[in-house]
Amino acid sequence: MTTFDLVVRGAFVLIGGNWRAAEIGVTDGVVAAISGTPLDGREVVTLADDEVLVPGFVDTHVHVNEPGRTEWEGFASATRAAAVGGVTTIIDMPLNSIPATTTVDALETKRAVAGSKAIVDVGFWGGAVPENLGTLRELHEAGVFGFKAFLAPSGVDEFGHLDADQLETALDELAEFDGLLIVHAEDPGVLDAHANEGGTGYHRFVESRPDEAETTAIDRVIAGVRRTGGRAHILHLSSAAALPALRAARAEGLRITVETCPHYLTISEEQIADGATQFKCCPPIRDDANRDALWQALVDGDIDIVVTDHSPSTAELKFAHGGDFGKAWGGIAGLQTGVAAVWAEAARRGIPLESVVNWMSTATARFAGLAGKGVISVGATADLVVFAPDETFTVHAGELQHKNAVSAFDGRELRGVARRTWLGGRELTIAADAPTGTLLSR
Incomplete structure (x- = not known):
């Protein structure tokens, strides 16, 4: 009989x-x-009655911020948080690190830093900014998974946004080698028209970034994809008002994919108190009816994946302005809590765990082209999670592995715990002395 390195046996394995x-x-x-x-193994793990085995989760939208803003997060703390949450693979965004990942040199700088610290596997997005248009193929050939672009100001000076003409230029360039453009789709003209004085009222913040900002920008992306025949992905969709146009574009055969995030699925505008700037993100968390529509779009297949858009900062940046939403840093740290938050809400709605695993593992791996991840099958990478779907816990921001004790989920009861996790057949421990992750290329 063959003796395997590891055997995991259980009554509920997702295959x-x-x-x-x-x-x-x-x-x-x-x-x-x-x-x-029965199989024979040097190590044999038998699942408890309340445990299931699922593939490791894959989060394709994570801001690690290292180097340059490591006080916000870093590869050591981010990948520890990922491991605790059952996430075995992340793909890092090209901002808010300094330098931003817009050149091959900057990519190599980031890879050198990550390689000495990453506990889980890490890949990298490149950026498409006004200064590097015409050179995107170089980054593509260096292994980035695609190119992030903002259509409105990003919030950091070193990562400029593309205007309407530059968006078309980027789509033309990427179509030449079938590169992927991932887009923060908010329209700057709409944002300017709705700008207000800010303040502590959350409703005023939502009014400053209306649905129209997303729908207008997404319409522009759809038109560009139609013209070029290229590929685009809509990041962190918050507005259900954009769904009809996206649904029609996909029915037309345009290659457009869509993601949303745990905070849009589990929190609503009605729940956010004035001055609670831990909930600020762009685009904003909208009302409960909008949240219901996003869930329906997931179930119907109009939204492809769920990712965290883990975008942390220091507590000073989130809270220093007395709860003024116009001045607080926008971003939600959810890498460790994302799976449990989505599963808690899905379970409440009668949506099965296998759907959540699909949206946050199988489909995210497929979206990124990560063959062998997101599934349990012969020949697949042994990224495995022993998951206790019925175990609940209350989030305490100061106990999370994130570098800063700021969480929109602080005090919330979530559902589902990753009790053991293997990355490539090796059990993860956040106390590991040496990095266990691999740096991934497209």
């Missing part, structure tokens, strides 16, 4: 989108066998 009793044999970091009869 091909369905639960089944199985034994998973792992050799050299790869799933080598799936069996309904």
Whole structure:
């Protein structure tokens, strides 16, 4: 009988989108066998009655911020948080690090820093900014997974936004090598027209970034994809008002994918108190009816994936202005809590765990082109999570692995705990002396 490095056996193993009793044999970091009869292993793990086995979660939208703003986060703290939350792969955004990942040199700088600290696997997005248009192929060939662009100011000076003509230029350039443009889609003209004095009232912040800002910008992206035949991905969709146009574009055959985030699915405008700037993000969290529509779009397949848009900062930046939403830094740190937040709300709505795993693991891996991740199948990478779906816990921001004790989920009861996690067949521990993650290229 073959002796595997690791055997995990359980009554509920997620295979091909369905639960089944199985034994998973792992050799050299790869799933080598799936069996309904006992396997022999050097290490054998038997799941408890309240545990299931799922593939490691894949978060394709994470701001690690290192180097340059490591006081906001960093590869050590971010990947620890990921590991605790059952996330085995992240793809890092090209901002808010300094330098931004808009050149090959900047990419190599970031890879050098990450390689000495990452506990989970890490890939990298490049940026498309006015200064690097015409050179995107170089970054593509260096291994970035695609190119992030803002259509309105990003909030940091070193990462400029693309105007209407520059968006067209970027789409033309990327179409030449079938590169992917991932877009923060808010229209600057609409934002300017709705700018207000700020203040502590959350409703005034939402009024300053209305649905129209997203719908107008997304219409522009759709038109550009239609013209070029290229690919685009809409980041952190918050407004359900954009769904009809996106649905029609996809039905037309345009290559457009869409994501949303845990905070848009689990929090609503009605729940946010005045001055509670831990909830500020751009685009904003909208009302409860909008939240319901986003969930329906997920169920219907009009939204492809759920990712955290983990965008942390220091407490000083989030709270220094007395609860003024116009001045507080915008961004929500959710890397460790994302899966549990989404599963808690999904369960409340009667949506099964396998759907959540699809949106946050299988589909995210497929979106990024990460073959062998997001699934439990023979030949797949042995990224595995022992998950306790019915265990609940209350979030305490100061106990999270995130570098700063700021969380929009602070005090909330969430559902689902990653009790054990393997990355490439090696069990993760946040106390590891050496990094265990691999740096990924497209």
